Amino acid sequence: MIQFKDDIRIRQRHRQARIHWAHFWFIVVGILIILAAFILGYFYVSLAPMRQAENRVEKLVREKTSIATVTQVSVNYRKTTTYAVLGQTTTGTQKVAIVRNNKIKTYNRSSGMTDSQLKKLITNKFKPKKLYSANISEYQGVLVWEISYKGQDNKLNYLTLDFKSGKTYRAISGM
Structure with a gap:
């Protein structure tokens, strides 16, 4: 009986550690998911000021002009920050609002090239x-x-x- 226990111990010492590839890939995929979450979180946080500025401009345009539905906001940083807000009035007329330093000029979209x-x-x-x-x-x-x-x-x-x-x-x- 003692011999039997020794044989088991000998076999356990010589047994090689096997790599479980499923565990390996699970860990690699987990690390990649965590890395992607950090990267996306970084971009979300870093773009927050731009989103806030666009929301502020959209609200300003809806309050001060006849534009009821905003379809697009673009920004130009040439000399000063200038926003172009495209949208529609309640009657369906396409308008363009140019916002610079909280001053707004509106134009009819139909007066320009399509x-x-x-x-x-x-x-x-x-x-x-x-x-x-x-x-x-x-x-x-x-x-x-x-x-x-x-x-x-x-x-x-x-x-x-x-x-x-x-x-x-x-x-x-x-x-």
């Missing part, structure tokens, strides 16, 4: 490889389109076009 007209103009005249953004803003007191796109040379380009006619005010090529 999105499809703008895209056609840019495609025919500038032949972009990829169109990144097209936002409404104000430049030297005039309502404009701010366009960014990738040119045929794979470089970043910026355009400032008149809101109504599409006339080029400013073009920055090859950044």
Whole structure:
């Protein structure tokens, strides 16, 4: 009987530790989930001031203009922070509100080029490889389109076009 216990002890000492791959992958996936949660939390917290500013501007526009439903808010940081708020009135009229230093100017969206007209103009005249953004803003007191796109040379380009006619005010090529 003593011999039997010794044999068991000998076999237990020589038994190799086996890696359970399921446990290994469970730990790796758990670490990746925790890392992703930290990254997403960081971005959520870091973008909070921007969300708060946009909410403040939306509220200001709904209080001080006839815009009842906001569909888009864009921001431009050229000289001062300028917000462009696109929305509809209760009657369904499309409007644009330009907000700078809590001062608001409103324009009829229908007085400018439509999105499809703008895209056609840019495609025919500038032949972009990829169109990144097209936002409404104000430049030297005039309502404009701010366009960014990738040119045929794979470089970043910026355009400032008149809101109504599409006339080029400013073009920055090859950044």
